[in-house]
Amino acid sequence: MYKRDASAFPWNSLVSGYAELGLYEDAIALYFQMEEEGVEPDMYTFPRVLKACGGLGLIQVGEEVHRHVVRSGFANDGFVLNALVDMYAKCGDIVKARKVFDKITFRDSVSWNAMLTGYVRHGLLVEALDIFGQMLQEEYEPDSVAISTMLTSLSSLKPALQIHAWVLRQGFEWNLSIANSLIGVYSNRGKLDRARWLFKHMPERDVVSWNSIISAHSRLPEVLTFFEQMEDAGTVPDSITFVSMLSACAHLGLVKDGQRLYSMMRGKYRINPVMEHYACMVNLYGRAGLIKEAYAVIVETMEFEAGPTVWGALLYACLLHRNVDIGEIAAEKLFELEPDNELNFELLMNIYSNVGRLEDVERVRMMMVERGLDS
Structure with a gap:
């Protein structure tokens, strides 16, 4: 050979x-x-x-x-x-x-970064931060991918600020992956001003940058403006972009905008919807009280079997708008898909309770007891 x-x-x-x-x-x-x-x-x-x-x-x-x-x-x-x-x-x-x-x-920079990346990959953030601090003392340069991953994994703002300060001192702030991660960190901590400042001053942006800033504004009307700017900049939206946009429209009650974006996704950008997109559309119609339209998405539009996220969005909408008939259908599907999820039983009980059907409330409670779910 x-x-x-x-x-x-x-x-x-x-x-x-x-x-x-x-x-x-x-x-x-x-x-x-x-x-x-x-x-x-x-x-x-x-x-x-x-x-x-x-x-x-x-x-x-x-x-x-x-x-x-x-x-x-x-x-x-x-x-x-x-x-x-x-x-x-x-x-x-x-x-x-x-x-x-x-x-x-x-040890050299390869040694340190191998250990840093290993800790980050395994979610051992305390150990990762300790290695990061030692690297700075030894004047070794942490890997940008490890820094980005560490930033997105942090649950506290304080270490993120410390890392950002180091990034600034080293002149790495505009490294694309690090800048994208910082936008996500500040957005998740409610520091939208900082996230917007970073995004505005980035010398280059990719689809991750746009997705990060769009996700940061998913509860604010400005999200539509950012999407328009993304298109104007020539950045092609991806599947994640449309999940964020459709979710934003659902929470903001923008049904027509959600319909337009869904059509654009399938038509202009040739993106086939996945489970998350369908869940967003069910949520879009459901929150607006269009329960029949939400149900029609599942039974008439979906090309594969709906999962728990889709049926769960429909069940929650039925609770919001007191729709017992479709709520029962959604609940039964969820009982099959997630037989041990107490929340589904509780949602159906609340639907019955809201319309005064107390015998059905007790019936569902007994179902939970039989399945060992009643705590």
């Missing part, structure tokens, strides 16, 4: 090529063939193979390669150790990743 060679050089070229192209299975297969041929991997082979293991999530193979690393005398090689940290983090063993990281005598 491959020409035999006593040195690892030609093999490394092939392994590296496969790994860089994302052909991870081929890279790993070639690594095992090297072993069969008696060709010893070197400091260049191991990182590529470990990258392939991380890409496929093959931790057992990665552990075997790790043992081979130790046997071959590369257990202290910085490039190999960086690759091991990355592999363990991607494969889900963040504890082993940290153990390897702690063994690295001379």
